[in-house]
Amino acid sequence: MECPFTNDFPRADIHELLSPDLLHQLIKGTFKDHLVDWIGEFLSLRHGPVHSQVVMTEIDRRIAAAPPFTGLRRFPEGRGFKQWTGDDSKALMKVYLPAVDGLVPSEIVRTMRAFLEFCYIARRDVHTPESLDQLEEAVERFHDYREVFQEEGVRVEGFSLPRQHSIKHYYDAIWDFGAPNGLCSSITESKHIKAVKEPWRRSNRFQALGQMLTTNQRLDKLAASRVDFINRGMIEQPSKPKQACLPSTDDDGAIDDPRSPGYVKLSSRFKRQHHFNSAALTSHPDRPTFNRLLREFLRNQVNALNPSMFLTELPVFDEPIFIHYSAAATFYAPSDPSGIRGMRREHIRANPSWRGGAPRFDCVYVKPEVCHEDSPHPQFDVARVFMLFSFKFHGQQYECALVHWFKWTDYHPDEDTGMWIVDRGHAGDASRPVLSIIPIQRILRAAHLIPMFGQTNVPPDISATDSLDRFRLFYVNKYVDHHAFEILHSP
Structure with missing residues (x-):
């Protein structure tokens, strides 16, 4: 044909x-x-x-x-x-x-x-x-x-x-x-708008082709003249329009940083009323073991840095801590919206009142302390962040996260959906409790979990803000973006 x-x-x-x-x-x-x-x-x-x-x-x-x-x-x-x-x-x-x-x-x-x-x-x-x-x-x-x-x-x-x-x-x-x-085809469509649609709108709609060509020629000449005048110093370089300062919650997506290994950084802001002694958190109803978890974390850190002075007792900690409500994860993801060098940034939230409403505690991929190449599971763990905080201990600055661990339910992804399944309700074991404190350097990026609904109907009172609390089994969503697909896909 x-x-x-x-x-x-x-x-x-x-x-x-x-x-x-x-x-x-x-x-x-x-x-x-x-x-x-x-x-x-x-x-x-x-x-x-x-x-x-x-x-x-x-x-x-x-x-x-x-x-x-x-x-x-x-x-x-x-x-x-x-x-x-x-x-x-x-x-x-x-x-x-x-x-x-x-x-x-x-x-x-x-x-x-x-x-x-x-x-x-x-x-x-x-x-x-x-x-x-x-x-x-x-x-x-x-x-x-x-x-x-x-x-x-x-x-x-x-x-x-x-x-x-x-x-x-x-x-x-x-x-x-x-x-x-x-x-x-949207790429060529965008050029079609500048070259055809806009000149058409400027014409008188009668035998418009010649008018459209003239319009494009004149616009090209004006653009070339502007570049020449700027180079000669006859007119000033037009300044970029000032953009309103957006909150950090909207600063996600492409960045033009050089390609580098992924890293996570806490937000520079923290609430002044959350500058208080950590011992006060021991009676907090949501975190009854925070003080002990923090002291266990410090003992492990001291033992890792100074094996010669191995600590068996939990160290005393009475320094103030600073609560942060978000952290920025930067990583290489060229197939997603990213900068010219392939770098992308996204925010991880641990906020008790997200935008003045319900709490939001995001899930993350966490790099294991010891990588087992022969493990059938992906080379990271899945956890939910309940607190992001920083503090000093013996002159050392620490940036940490209080996380709730999920457990892989099987040694392979689900055969129908191709997604891994994790369990929120496991009771933990001797090697790792359900709750623990980790340095934020172990966080890879945010993870998206979707409840495993099965054949049961969703109760009418469940919403997106509380579904992570109301279900036990979850799919680790590898289709949420291309970077997640790359690290979770099992060929």
Whole structure:
């Protein structure tokens, strides 16, 4: 079939000219327009229109109950909004799989898992033969599992869909042209606005092509003249507009720092009323063992720094401590929104009243004290931060976190969702209690946990702010961003 745009190109192949479009082919196309709608149709066929609406409402409740996470869009009403944008679809992809798990057959869950893994592998900024093999394997699993929609009567006509068909060509396109990373047609659309739409609006809309070309020529000449005048000193360099000082809670995302190993830094601010002696915390109802935990931490630190003066007794501590409500984690994540050197920053909160409302205590990945290469689990632990604080002891400055540990429930990820499961309610063991104090240098970055809902309905009084306290088992969400996927994905 001939294409009018390439008719005069003797060696043009239209299939090679169509580049991967992650946003429109995968996120808005295959995910939103196909899989999400197909699940709705499946529920209607399986349960009937009335009961299927009950199940859809339950899915919305689960989406609304997803705990907050830096940069993650909230869906307080679930997925029931009228106008979908690309950002809506991207955000829903991150929480949709745990929401439908247990409400639809495992084949549908595995279809969604295979598709999400394909999306995240394709989005990598660098590809290797191994990653492309994983990409191809994800495509095969997706094509195998999606047959359930044809068997259940949702897609009786099959899967002759251009946007899904494009998935087959990603493997060859990446070999030919490199990693698509964030490539989508919106990039050229933004240029189209400046070059076509805005000049069109300035024309009189009658035989506008010549007027539009003249407008673009004059704008280019004005821009070139401005650069020349600035270089000659005839006009001043325009100063960048001053931006209002934003609170640190909004300072997340891309940064232009040089590439470096990841690190965590406490916020520079602390509340003056929280400058008090730590002994006063021994009677705090939420932290009855804080004083002892702090002294045990100091004993371990002293013994690690000075093995010759090994302490068996807990040291006496009567210095003031300073409570911080957030910490900034900086790490290398080139496939996520990051600076030109690939660095990204996000904030970890441990705030008893987040934005004047409910408390917010984020979860984190913690680097183990001793790394076991043969461990079947990921090379870090998962914990929830209940306090960030700093203090001095014997002239040494310490920056620490009071954390509640989660425990891995199995030696491999869940077979349906591909996500690891952790348990909040374990009683601890002799090697590590449930609560402990760690230096913030052991924190890798924030983690996103989503309750493992199973087949039970979410109680109506549960919200995103308290779901971490109301459930016991959680998925460690590897789909919350690309960096999390990289460190949690098990090929």
